[in-house]
Amino acid sequence: MSAIIEVSGVSKSFGGVKANADISMTVAEGGITGLIGPNGSGKTTLFNSIVGYHPIDAGSIRFRSQEISRMLVPEIARLGLLRTFQQTRIYGAMNCVENMLISIPHRKLSLMDAFGRNTAEDHERALHMLEFVGLYEKRFLQSGSLSFGQQKLLEFAMALMNEPTVLLLDEPTAGINPTLINGLIDRLQRANSEFGITLFIIEHNMRVIMNMADKIYCLAHGQMLAEGRPDEIQDDQRVIDAYLGAH
């Protein structure tokens, strides 16, 4: 599998705090890559650097061999790099279908298209996606009044609707009921296999990440601590010491 995102030698510090120091890693196209590490080890910082929320101090970030470390958030998003937020972000005043329809891939629209109406096809796809994440019943409900977990699912459906190339998920299961987590993982895996969406996931929940990822990177104190397959990581003494703790 070829690398779709290549991070090489990226450093980022805030004032005195070195959040990322000389990080290098790759995300394989079509795979599921995991990112773990203690609190404050710089995971979210790395995500933000990739999708353009702040400038990096050194290094380079490439998407399909294109340098993106100086581009702005919307420009990067238009390349098909999509992220979800730790705190869910949906358009709360609209119902689920409207939320879905806004999420059609605008980057593929010309200005003239924007002045058109949504096609029957768009509607159908929206409903299909809602069904896929199990929100079909709630499609006309104001999305703001969905429960926390359902909002996460909706956000996930919106991301799929957007037909991203890469989906970056920041702690997708935090605060979600364990049973629901299982459903979420199932759908993520199906999105990966059925739609061919590359996934890049930050998680603290080992049950999730160990069962999903092909490859896991572990950060500590802003530095790359270890990388490898889930079983390798799980038994890596450095990871156990720095992060997992004794079992």
Place this chain on the structure above:
Amino acid sequence: MDQIMSNLGLLFEFPIVNLKIILDGVMIGSLFALAAYGLALVWGVMNVKNLAQGDFVIAGGYVSWFLVKTEWLQSLLGVSDNFVILLGVLVAFVVMGAIGWVCYKLIITKVIERDLFTSLLATFGLAIMMAQIMNLLFGSDTQSLKLEYDTLYFADGLIDLPIAKLIGVCMAAGLALAVVLFMKTSRMGQAIRATAQDSRAARVLGIDTEKVYAFTFSLNAAICGAAGAIIVMVWVIQPFYGITYSVRAFVIVTAAGLGNLPGVIAAGLGIGAAEQYGSHIFGIGYQQAIAVLLLLIILIYKLLRQRRLRQVLQ
């Protein structure tokens, strides 16, 4: 164009003028800063953007003016106008504090923690009402009070420093200092700072945020009132002048950035001086335009800086 060149020429021909301009700028700027300081407070703590800020200032001026004009205290205490004028600052502080409290209870409490426009428009309505009520009460003439003090002259009389203005500026500085100390050391000040950062967490710790809000708003009104009382003894007031102080206050707070109280003072003095320079060079008719253009330039600068940080200004 010729005018502008010759005005610029004056600055070099008589370098001492620069000092004079800066002095004037600092004097008026210190009062802008005071009004802006209050705005920064309510904006930061309660997220209320108070468009009636300038009208509180003017109302404070009228309180002091009225106190002197009724001659009531003079005859009661047997003191001179001069003394009553100074007392007026205190009275305006107290009276406007009370008025601010009433405004809070009637209006602001209902718009707090709502979206931006709610507070902006509610206070705009308040501003209209206040200006008009002052007009009906006191008439639309410009009013002022005069302290019977001398003027100091320097540099062949080119620089004049009315002691009255000096007193006004010192009072403004004293007031600002008192407020800063109050915020740093008193319990109420601490509660205000905590509420500003996270009101829900403050409530969890047993802080009565409603009381904090009411207090903050009336403190703001009181500061404005005192500023107005100082203004009426060195400049003039008129019922409809509020908007100029509101605009200045917003310009200053926006330029300084929220939560940056020393920055507010610096920006206030800076804008005062910049306005004086601008009106010296381009003409006094451009004074307000200069203030707002300055704001735009600052915003654009911040914007470019944010863009380099791949972020937006919000």
Place this chain on the structure above:
Amino acid sequence: MSDKEKKSRASGYHVGSVDTVISVEAVTEQAAAIAQKVETADLLALANNDPYLLISDLHAGYGRMEILHGINLAVGRKQSLCLIGPNGAGKSTILHAIFGFNNIFSGSIKVGSGEDKRDITSLSPQDKLREAGIAYILQDKSVFPGMTVEENLWMGGFLKDDPKHAKEAAERVFDKYSRLADRRKHLAKVLSGGERRLLEISRALVMDPEILLVDEPSIGLEPRFIDMVFEILRDLQEVEGKTIVMVEQNAKKGLEFADIGYVLVSGEVAIAGKGDDLLENPDVGRLFLGG
């Protein structure tokens, strides 16, 4: 519970399979099916018949919308209670209601031992800590980011009559947690997630409250910190004798910790039992613990 048993328990988020996939609707339906009529007497029994915090027939919600439909709850002194349930079941809403952050339509909340219980239903949030000794650790971030760690702790003692006492209490916290003492002069916003959580918890303790309301103490924390937070809570309950009501999505961990567990579904208490019993219950395991 022997020491050995304790060791063997899950650390951080437990590890396990992810095969049980049940839709949200199905969970609600099945939960309704297994829901027993939870008798008030049973609840009282769980609280050793001497509840310190007692909620009876509480109807509460946001605005005009009712979220909680007749909640009964009882916790004894020095006991801990863990609320679990699907997202949106109303767990946080119960804590909100206890603290007075939302609208209570009917029902009562009482605090106190024995007969001299105090009705605190209509007490305003800012009086909860002073008058009823209830401290609340919020679900999301609640440190004052622009204040130093030290000042944050002092704010925790805002209600003390003399600021000196607050400072003394802060020193006691520092003595206990050197992690915080190291950073006492730092602004709270630069703390890592775990340190923040620690600060929030210890700040809540400055006033020495009787009851602690804790909303999802482990959310967003790394596995080692999760263990640490639960250690702290255990210490508070067992050594300092606090009464703890907690909400936890990391349900296994929560139920292991708590003396009593309630399962909440759609604003009603569906199942109540001893924490360990609920862990054993296969239905609970399937529907709420992820198998």
Place this chain on the structure above:
Amino acid sequence: MSAKKLVLYGTLLALTIAAPFLFPNFKTQLATLWLMIIVALSWDMTGGQMGYNSLGNIFFYGTGMYVAAVVTIGIVYDVGEYTQASGGGIYVWTWGQYFAGMALGTLAAGLFCALCAFLIGWITFGLRGPYFAIGTLGVAIAAGELVSNWEWVGGGQGISMPNYPGDFDQFKLVIYYLYAVLGVILFMFVAWLYQTRFGAAINAIRDDEGKAEAMGIHTLRYKLITWAMSAFFVGAAGAISAFQLIHFEPLETAYQTINLGIFMVVCVLLGGKGTLWGPVVGAVMFQVFKEATWNYFLGWQWVALGALIVVVVVFFQDGFMGWLRYKRPEWFGIRVESKDAATEGAS
């Protein structure tokens, strides 16, 4: 469109056309009403639908007035000479010149304002929330002061438009219908726009711009286009005002920041932000209230107006349409889940 709707719209249109004949003495007030509707509807395009609350839309109104004046005067005379304070001389326009000026001036005003919106937006759309509101207010204030010092267009003297070459009653009819046509076009335009993907996209920007950006929506492009469209209509309305008022001053009339500039926002809030009919309903309510107080509360009218604003903002935060939506959600296509016990149990 359902038959019921067709009847409603037909009736309203007929009323619009007949109004100046039904109330012949109120032509000017009716024209002003249309002006308020136009500026409110166009403010709502950015403020209500896109979440960018501009306080500086009055800039386009004033600029529209001046562009119209310069064009109309410029096609016949030398502008600088015409505006000389003591120029003397009597200037006359023929029918042809007058209407050519009117047509060209209005169009030029709209286009020029749209262009300005594009340029100003390039800068100000980097600002969010209060910064945007105050930044745009700053633009309007500064523009007013600069124009009032620009002698070529008359400076503080203001500028006079040509007098209508015909009968005065006819003039007022012309003005009324110009406004009405512009207003109806604007209404139909926004009604269509809000149905398109474009409408959905600007709604998304309002609800969560960061999210919209992260989803790859061309936010800046949509923001600029929306503001330019809104500016076009405000500018054109300003042009018509210029012809209507005949003489206007820069600060008091053209760039009247704290009057019309804020009133348009008040209208929208009164009616309900972010709804199609809200601005229209709000403008009507505002205009009626204003005329009533100006008639019956002489001297206290401003106090009454201030009180109205405060009361509306404090007690009816979602405006008239918001209130209606709350009372009659089904009219707005909101489906209330009946099986959800949580909402049913509410009282």
Place this chain on the structure above:
Amino acid sequence: AADCDEIHLGSAISLTGKYATNGVHAKNGYEFAIKKIAENGGVKIGDKCYNFRVSYYDDESKGDRGATLAERLINQDGVQYMLGPYSSGLTKAIAPVTEKYQIPMVEAEGASRSLFNKGYKYLFAVLSTSEQYLASAITLAAEMATANGKDPSSVKVAVAVENDPFSLDIRAGVLEDAGKQGMKIVIDEKLPRDLSDMTAILTKVKLLKPDVLIVSGHSKGAATAVRQIGEQKISVPMVAITHCEAADVTGNFGEFAENILCSTQWAETLTYEDPIFGSAANYEKEFKAAYSEYASKKVPYQTAQASAAVYVFKDAFERAGSLDKEKVRDAIAATNLSTFYGDIKFSDSGNNIAKPMVLRQIQGGEYNVVAPSKFASHKLVWPRK
């Protein structure tokens, strides 16, 4: 007399906004004249008598509002004759409306020349046009220069006027006259509408040392100028301003106002008189008696000219002998009247060409006429301090 019929006049006047002070002065002038005329038997047309009644609206000192209100007065209130608003700007906004409806408007407060080059047929102004306000100060300065053995072209002039039609017209008049004398304009500034500080200008005055300082900015311009000139000890040989009386500069600023020149349309010391109001001095006295708030200050000329405007209507109605609008207009156009305010005779353009402006100097707290020489009661004190 009380049992007379009624002639309905209308006026949009500034009761709020930046012109409110003077708007109220004008309104009081209207009302006082109406009362005096009624007391003197009213307006006699044929064998019937009439009293005036005025409908007022508040134009908020805003032109667009004024125009709307004029229309309302004409259309909805059926007013056939109009009294003017306050200020040139407002008159400019209203005149097109009255002209279109062919409603005669006699106005007393709009002095800008640009009002009278539009070919208006129904607009008449009893006051002198504004370019004359301070132009005589330039003449006076030239005279002083010559008397001191200097060439008038050596005189340096500083001008600071408000950026509104009226003051800009004053500036135009001053620049024109100064240009004729070859004088040099060293400062030429416009005051903003919410002026509260003119230190910046006065600093330049100190540096450039002009021989004449001209300030015009309605009441607040006068107040600010006098106060700051005093505070900053500006020693310019000649300072000439407008609106001294309206701002009551002697009452408010005492010795600061000393030796300042004030232009006025009218002064109570002038020797004009008429049968209704008596002499100018009598007008002042009776007006003060009727409006106690003026007791301690000068009656501003804005009031006197407002009264004169009403008087022009009375005279015209009586000469027309009819209530017919056109006849009344023609009668107004043919006015040739001596009043307490001065002679009134309209040019074809509608401005009064029979009355000069006067310049008064504040001497010992009194307003003494110093120019033109025909009316001068006192000698000019020069240089000032």
